[in-house]
Amino acid sequence: MNTSACGYKMKKFKALYYIFKSDFIKEFADLKHYSFNYFIGIINQSIFCYLLIDAFSKKGETFVNLISKFFVWYIGRDLISEMSSSINEEKYYGTLEYIYLNTYKMEYYLLVKSLNTFLWSILFFIVISVILFVFTSYDSRIEIGSIDIKNIILIVFSLISFLGYGYFFAGLSLIFRKISAFVSIFGYLILFAQFISIDSKYSFLSFLVPGAWVKYNISFGLIGIISLFLLFTGWISFSLFLKLSTKGGYFWRV
């Protein structure tokens, strides 16, 4: 590799680091300002998680299995909704134009923002888990040996797919105003697909819903291809929607 190519890559990496840093500053300010809302959100999610685990553990599913399903849903829902809701929020504050006026691609900004969202969601998930362990009688001992590497790969592929969906809905949010409501329905659809078996004639839909893969014995190779396809489609559709929104003048309309 020649030095200029290396320098360019370093510059790009630095640029992503700066986006991460600035987004962290913003998220922290948001957390500080709306700390009560965050607190209530965590309590809500803890109760919801408890009810979910309680209902399905009676059907014979293990605690580790259920909490990992909840984890995938919790993180995935955040990844999908955060992208489109942040587009709406930035539009409302008028700051989307600031971000667009910077030197980076909007796609990179959203990618780094997703990483930030992912880290915050992990933190909140840990808090929810601690609340569950402290206030319920669930066996909190998770044996390392019981964690299947296949499940971890599956979770990674699911997260990649969620990113793709996030890009797609974020792109739609640039043009349409009421996308957030639809995104929250989609979030619950993933939850539904994870916990409840759907009729076999609709099982083809499971290819598109990351949480449902595990139930229908889809091969790893195919899952990898599907998740990369979803990410690629999401990325391309976002770029297209971005072009359309600037051309149509929707970009700065609240």
Add this chain to the structure above:
Amino acid sequence: MKIEIQNIDISYGILKRKKVIKNLSFDMQSGEIVILYGKNGVGKTTILRAICGELPIEKGKILWNGKDLTNEMSKRRRLSSGNFESGKMLYHYATLRENILFNTNLLRSVDLEPITFSYNYFNYEELLDKTIDEMSLGQRQKSSLICAFRKPAELYFFDEPDNGLDRSSIKEFCKIISNKPYNNSIVVIATHDSFLVKEVGSKIIFLSGDGFYKVVTKDLLPKDITQLDEYLCLWLQNEKV
């Protein structure tokens, strides 16, 4: 440093395109403060958005130092800095300090001179740790103007910077852009207030809204600025005839 706008057309819409600006041409030189002057809805902000690379142009050329940057929107965005919508472009739940931090970090601004310069001029020490929500309209507008200087740029643009500001604050703003730390840069302001024309404008693009416009240099303007509208309308009418 020179920016040339050559016969540009700007339209909005995806399926149904609406032409907002037709065949507009003018140029801007280093150190100039160009005012886009006209009533509401004539397309002042649209022109700003097109020049700084937010909105694609349909026809015509934008030359930046002689180089054709018509299709290089991201490059134009990189060379520009400013603000749209008065008092907006700020996170209301965050303090001014956090807003400045967000802006400068996002842009990797190693050079904080422009933002420090504007901030010192407005004397905003006491407001740094106040959230934007707690500020008055004028204070928000000043904060927005401070953040507009977030990076050294070749083109600074301001959309209605006088909105919500009292006369003394507008004068402070005029001082900032007249003594801007980067003398090589160009400033473009969209406004419908003749005060800014009188105070700082070195070139005025008067937009009448029906597709006609007139480029006027300051030395050709009447001394009594209160009659500016009538004067420019009359001038334009003669030209149409």
